[in-house]
Amino acid sequence: MDPIILGFFEDFSFILKLAFIIFVVVFVKERITKNWLAITAIVAICIVLIFFYWPVFGSMYVIYILISIGIGSVLVDTFFVTMGEGQKGQGPDPQQMLGQGQQPEQDFDYSQYQDMINLKRAGQRRR
Secondary structure (H helix, E strand, C coil): CCHHHHHHHHHHHHHHHHHHHHHHHHHHHHHCCCCHHHHHHHHHHHHHHHHHCHHHHHHHHHHHHHHHHHHHHHHHHHHHHHHHHHCCCCCCCHHHHCCCCCCCCCCCCCHHHHHHHHHHHHHHHHC
16 A cells, blocks of 8 residues: 555554543543542553554444444434424524614603602602
8 A cells, every 4th residue: 555545544543542542531530539540540441452452442432433423413413403493483583682673662661760769869868
């Protein structure tokens, strides 16, 4: 094969191993507190899985990533699309939500608020 293609696959394998190490670190730190046991577990898991069993766990990790990204994107697409379809004609108009298309405000009757202000001022004078 062409050395450029082989170099690409070697680089991709290296990036995949780094992503797996980050995954192991996050996984172990969430389940074990930050002490010597967590560091020992991270080192042991990374050495065993990357150097001895990488052909098995590497392919499983790629499948895990593809499934998790695929299922996540399907769920997000499904919920956002169905949310928009389910509220046809029921929800607020997008132009109203943006503040466009509103009617100018009518003259507001401030007389009831003026009465409250007068009562408050009268209460302050008594003190």
